[in-house]
Structure formats: structure tokens, C-alpha cells
Amino acid sequence: MSNAPSLAARLTLCGSISLYPVSLGSSMHLAGYRALGLPFTYVPFRVTDLAGAITGMRALGIRGLGISMPYKQEIMPLLDAIDAQAAQIGAVNTVVRGEDGRLRGYNTDAVGAVRALEEVRAIQGARVLLLGAGGAARAIAHGLAGAGASLVLANRTREKAEAIAQGIEGASVRGLDEALSASDWDVLVNATSKGMLDVDPGSPVPEEAIRPGTVVMDIVYKPIETELLRAAERRGARTIHGGRMLLHQAARQFELYTGVAAPLEAMDAALREQISLLAPAR
Numbered sequence: 365m366s367n368a369p370s371l372a373a374r375l376t377l378c379g380s381i382s383l384y385p386v387s388l389g390s391s392m393h394l395a396g397y398r399a400l401g402l403p404f405t406y407v408p409f410r411v412t413d414l415a416g417a418i419t420g421m422r423a424l425g426i427r428g429l430g431i432s433m434p435y436k437q438e439i440m441p442l443l444d445a446i447d448a449q450a451a452q453i454g455a456v457n458t459v460v461r462g463e464d465g466r467l468r469g470y471n472t473d474a475v476g477a478v479r480a481l482e483e484v485r486a487i488q489g490a491r492v493l494l495l496g497a498g499g500a501a502r503a504i505a506h507g508l509a510g511a512g513a514s515l516v517l518a519n520r521t522r523e524k525a526e527a528i529a530q531g532i533e534g535a536s537v538r539g540l541d542e543a544l545s546a547s548d549w550d551v552l553v554n555a556t557s558k559g560m561l562d563v564d565p566g567s568p569v570p571e572e573a574i575r576p577g578t579v580v581m582d583i584v585y586k587p588i589e590t591e592l593l594r595a596a597e598r599r600g601a602r603t604i605h606g607g608r609m610l611l612h613q614a615a616r617q618f619e620l621y622t623g624v625a626a627p628l629e630a631m632d633a634a635l636r637e638q639i640s641l642l643a644p645a646r
């Protein structure tokens with residue numbers, strides 16, 4: 365006799381809500397559930413009524429939802445509690461329903477960036493030059509500063525970098541040329557969207573500004589090997605591609621939803637396959 369009805373009865377639902385149809389989370393989470401044989405499933409929802417979706421999450425007992433742009437701020441007042449780091453960042457990209465039915469918001473982009481950089485070097489004491497001042501840069505700035513990095517921010521629109529730096533002890537802001545020529549950074553993080561295939565290709569910094577022995581992390585993941593990372597490799601820097609942050613932020617979501625460690629290899633393989641469909645390797 366099939367055991368399908370009993371399995372279905374205890375199947376836990378997770379998912380994501382976004383305005384857009386593309387979901388990289390779906391393949392990673394499903395691969396993780398499969399690898400560990402967990403009775404979970406994942407559905408990416410395309411949503412225009414955010415409040416209605418959250419009411420639905422409560423009513424249907426959905427365990428966790430990833431939150432994409434443009435909802436990362438708008439969702440905050442709809443929740444019962446916000447994790448301290450997400451509150452500092454001012455954005456939520458993950459909602460988890462507790463056993464008591466309460467919805468708590470988290471920001472796993474920050475921990476994703478921290479774990480991606482930690483794979484390559486210690487963060488405590490690292491001098492980081494962070495390019496960009498959008499939503500991702502804000503999460504990364506709080507994550508890295510919280511893990512002990514000292515931060516210089518540079519952004520095309522300087523005031524946006526200043527607004528982020530104001531909330532982070534010890535962080536400062538410089539113009540890009542000044543920051544690059546000061547040569548007092550160990551880690552360069554590109555958190556701008558410069559480098560995205562078909563949208564804004566190219567590198568956000570001149571190749572000669574990259575010093576051997578530094579670490580260059582690009583959070584742009586489409587393509588996986590950006591112009592910036594190619595230049596960094598030519599210059600003898602260590603590189604971290606945008607897929608690592610994506611993977612680690614999803615792994616943290618996986619832990620929050622399931623309570624167990626994420627199977628990174630299985631999730632990474634699924635992510636790489638998805639990215640290669642979006643941006644075939646050259």
C-alpha cells in the first residue's frame with residue numbers, strides 16, 4: 365500500500381514571495397530536502413498582494429518564506445517579531461513561522477556574505493572596501509562589521525553610503541578613486557549591480573587598482589565569473605563569486621526552516637545548474 369497520504373499529511377511547506385517569476389531559492393532548497401530526505405517542499409509564489417500573502421502564510425501554516433525585492437521593507441510591520449540584525453539592517457529577506465504560530469523576520473543576506481568571506485579568510489580585523497549602497501550593500505555592511513571587519517564604503521551616490529555608515533560604528537565613506545588609491549584595504553566587495561550580464565556589464569574598478577594577495581568578492585552572480593573577478597585573478601588576488609553568498613544565505617534559511625545543517629554541496633550543485641541556465645559560461 366502506498367504511504368503517500370501519510371507523507372502528504374506531514375509535508376512542511378516553504379517558499380518565496382516575489383514580484384518576479386525567477387526563483388533561485390527553489391532549486392537550492394528542494395535539492396537540500398532531497399539530499400537529506402526531509403518531508404519538506406518549496407513553492408515560489410509570485411505575489412502582488414503582500415499583506416494577503418502573509419495572512420495566507422499564517423492560515424496555511426507555511427513554515428518559511430524567502431522575501432525578494434521590492435518587499436524586504438514593506439513586510440516588516442506585518443510580522444510579529446524581527447531578529448535584531450534584520451532590525452539594524454532595516455530589511456527582512458526571510459520569514460519563519462514558529463511552533464506558536466508567530467512570524468519572525470530575519471535577514472540572511474548578512475550571514476551569507478559573512479560565511480562566503482570566512483571560507484577564504486578571517487573577518488576579524490579585515491579592512492574591507494565595500495562598493496555600493498543599495499539593499500545588498502547595507503546587509504553586507506552590517507554583517508561584516510558585526511563580524512569584526514573595519515569598513516570603508518564607496519558609492520556612486522555618496523549620500524547613500526553616508527546613510528549606511530552612520531549606523532555602523534567605525535565605518536567611513538570615501539570617493540571611489542580615493543578609496544582605491546589609498547591601498548589600505550585587504551578585501552574589496554562589489555555590492556553594486558555593475559557587472560551584470562545584459563544589464564550593466566564591465567568592472568566597477570580599473571584592473572590596476574587590484575593588488576596581489578587581496579581578496580575580491582563580487583556579489584553579482586550573473587555571470588558567475590564577472591569581469592571584476594577575471595581581472596582580480598589576473599592580478600593575483602583571491603576571488604569569491606556571487607554564488608557563494610547566495611548559497612550561504614539560502615543555507616541559513618534552510619537551517620531556520622528545518623532545524624538541521626544545510627547540505628551545502630547538493631544545494632551548490634543545484635544553484636550552479638540554475639545560474640548556468642541564466643548565464644551560460646563563456
Ligand code: NAP
Nearest residue numbers: 496497498499500501520521555556557558583606609610
Ligand atoms: P540596489 O539596491 O538597486 O543597489 C544597486 C547599487 O549599485 C547602488 O549602490 C547603485 O549606486 C550601484 N550601481 C548601480 N549601477 C552602477 C554603476 N554602473 N556604477 C556604479 N555603481 C552602480 O541593488 P541590490 O539589491 O543592492 O543588489 C546589487 C547587486 O547585488 C545586484 O546585481 C544583485 O543581483 C546582487 N545581489 C546578490 C546577492 C547574492 O547573494 N549574491 C544578494 C543580493 C543582491 P547608486 O546608489 O548610485 O544608484
